[in-house]
Amino acid sequence: MVSFVEFLGAKIISNVSSFGDFILVSIRCFRSIFKRPFDTNYFLNQCSFVGVSSVPVVLMTSLSVSMVFAVQLAFGFKQFQAEGLASQVEGLAVIRELAPVITGLMLAGRVGSAMAAEIGTMRITEQIDALECLATDPIHYLFVPRFLAAILMLPMLTILSIYISFWGGHFILVNLSFQSSDFYTSEFFKLISSSDLRIALIKAFVFGVIISLVGCWKGFRTEGGAVGVGAAPTSSVVTSSLWILIADFVLTKLLLV
Amino acid sequence: MPMIKLHNVSKAFDQNKVLDRISLEVEESESLVILGGSGTGKTVLLKVILGLLRPNDGNIFVDGARVNIDQPTALFEIRKKIGMCFQMAALFDSMTVLENISFGLSRHTNYSSVQIRSRVDECLTLVGLRDTATLYPSELSGGMKRRVGFARAIALKPKILLFDEPTTGLDPVMTDVISKVITDLRSELRATTITITHDLKVAFNIGQNISLLHRGSIVASGSPQGFASNQDPLVVQFIKGTSEGPFLADPPPKSQITI
Ligand SMILES: Nc1ncnc2c1ncn2[C@@H]1O[C@H](COP(=O)(O)OP(=O)(O)OP(=O)(O)O)[C@@H](O)[C@H]1O
Numbered sequence: 309m310v311s312f313v314e315f316l317g318a319k320i321i322s323n324v325s326s327f328g329d330f331i332l333v334s335i336r337c338f339r340s341i342f343k344r345p346f347d348t349n350y351f352l353n354q355c356s357f358v359g360v361s362s363v364p365v366v367l368m369t370s371l372s373v374s375m376v377f378a379v380q381l382a383f384g385f386k387q388f389q390a391e392g393l394a395s396q397v398e399g400l401a402v403i404r405e406l407a408p409v410i411t412g413l414m415l416a417g418r419v420g421s422a423m424a425a426e427i428g429t430m431r432i433t434e435q436i437d438a439l440e441c442l443a444t445d446p447i448h449y450l451f452v453p454r455f456l457a458a459i460l461m462l463p464m465l466t467i468l469s470i471y472i473s474f475w476g477g478h479f480i481l482v483n484l485s486f487q488s489s490d491f492y493t494s495e496f497f498k499l500i501s502s503s504d505l506r507i508a509l510i511k512a513f514v515f516g517v518i519i520s521l522v523g524c525w526k527g528f529r530t531e532g533g534a535v536g537v538g539a540a541p542t543s544s545v546v547t548s549s550l551w552i553l554i555a556d557f558v559l560t561k562l563l564l565v
Numbered sequence: 566m567p568m569i570k571l572h573n574v575s576k577a578f579d580q581n582k583v584l585d586r587i588s589l590e591v592e593e594s595e596s597l598v599i600l601g602g603s604g605t606g607k608t609v610l611l612k613v614i615l616g617l618l619r620p621n622d623g624n625i626f627v628d629g630a631r632v633n634i635d636q637p638t639a640l641f642e643i644r645k646k647i648g649m650c651f652q653m654a655a656l657f658d659s660m661t662v663l664e665n666i667s668f669g670l671s672r673h674t675n676y677s678s679v680q681i682r683s684r685v686d687e688c689l690t691l692v693g694l695r696d697t698a699t700l701y702p703s704e705l706s707g708g709m710k711r712r713v714g715f716a717r718a719i720a721l722k723p724k725i726l727l728f729d730e731p732t733t734g735l736d737p738v739m740t741d742v743i744s745k746v747i748t749d750l751r752s753e754l755r756a757t758t759i760t761i762t763h764d765l766k767v768a769f770n771i772g773q774n775i776s777l778l779h780r781g782s783i784v785a786s787g788s789p790q791g792f793a794s795n796q797d798p799l800v801v802q803f804i805k806g807t808s809e810g811p812f813l814a815d816p817p818p819k820s821q822i823t824i
Pocket residue numbers: 578581583601602603604605606607608609610652
């Protein structure tokens with residue numbers, strides 16, 4: 309019993325202290341955003357890695373999720389003879405939830421894990437020590453370009469995802485449920501106001517913050533050899549996915565009402 | 566004023582006391598060689614000097630400034646004066662040799678790209694790797710990586726050079742080349758150097774002072790001549806290179822085979 313309490317206590321303390329460490333490292337990252345020198349090439353590389361290379365993944369997932377969703381909506385609303393509502397709800401769901409969350413989760417898997425693995429490898433092969441010895445702050449050099457690329461690219465990919473999802477829903481509801489294309493288009497945006505798009509972009513921005521900071525931090529704190537490098541991406545994906553879902557709930561609750 | 570000064574520096578990892586109240590001084594443009602068995606804390610000592618590891622106790626001064634991990638700006642100023650050659654080279658594996666060596670130059674100087682290129686070539690020539698600028702570290706052998714790491718460390722012409730086992734894993738000829746390069750650099754830049762090595766020949770070649778690190782303390786130090794004639798059983802055993810003696814905490818069992 310006592311040992312269980314001790315175990316629990318130790319677990320809680322270690323979680324709290326690693327959360328504190330995450331916050332401190334994040335603050336160091338925010339502080340060094342405007343520090344010189346700014347490595348433009350490195351930043352552009354990260355943008356292409358986070359943004360351009362993620363296009364196929366975002367394309368495929370958005371397409372399949374929006375199509376599945378349209379099929380389900382068409383079926384569901386048919387029960388009430390309200391097929392027309394399917395496009396409205398599709399639009400609502402895609403813009404408010406599906407596009408930002410699917411993009412966030414996919415990028416946590418694709419980009420956050422790569423950041424953790426890359427920086428983790430640099431940690432255990434002493435490349436981070438080497439950066440420090442060359443009088444370069446690794447948080448400035450490694451975190452900032454990734455962070456900026458993520459907060460810039462996530463909203464853009466979310467817009468792409470909305471666009472793709474529009475056509476995914478279009479394909480199902482127009483071709484298979486025989487709505488007219490004009491009807492679908494006007495209904496898709498019927499329940500949506502410009503604030504919904506803003507919320508989607510804010511969510512994407514926050515997810516970008518979560519993905520990049522968690523990925524970089526997990527890599528930065530990698531310990532041990534190959535096992536540590538293996539664990540860093542896994543735990544970065546799990547942690548950032550969890551935080552994406554929690555943040556999604558909180559943001560929806562805060563921004564919608 | 567000594568260039569590098571350690572005063573009662575201790576470092577432990579949990580229960581494992583690695584450095585135990587070490588004090589040492591290295592004068593400007595002096596060459597200190599630190600000898601010691603594997604795992605005695607030689608690398609840890611260098612990392613403590615660089616502020617990469619936080620000592621549990623004691624003070625470190627480099628060129629008059631105290632090394633303090635909690636003051637990053639001052640620490641980076643100190644590190645600009647130091648070139649560090651890592652035991653495993655620690656090259657940036659996503660960059661070419663050229664980018665590795667020019668890293669510090671492009672960040673801390675306002676050299677033009679032509680000037681950077683010529684300095685890189687100078688450094689590469691010094692370590693005998695003139696035609697490797699466009700290669701990636703994964704395309705180099707272990708010894709070549711070490712020499713590129715070496716070139717990267719000297720690119721900024723630092724006042725202090727720290728070498729962590731610069732010759733381990735190199736052939737005898739290259740070992741001699743590297744010890745010549747270290748000697749040349751010292752006469753050219755008047756750099757202060759601390760070299761960690763297992764290689765006695767290198768130690769006697771480049772050292773003006775030689776210290777033996779053993780179980781967290783410096784057990785002997787002196788000029789090469791003095792060190793060679795030191796009668797301390799630890800030193801005698803290390804120089805002779807036998808497994809019998811006080812050097813190992815748990816020496817290998819005596820051979821059971823009798824011939
Ligand atoms: N980051 C660390 N965490 C825990 N223990 C460490 C760490 N770094 C080094 N040690 C311990 O410190 C001791 C000294 O290590 P160090 O790397 O300084 O040895 P060394 O003298 O450089 O040996 P070698 O000649 O083999 O390179 C070892 O016992 C090692 O277990």
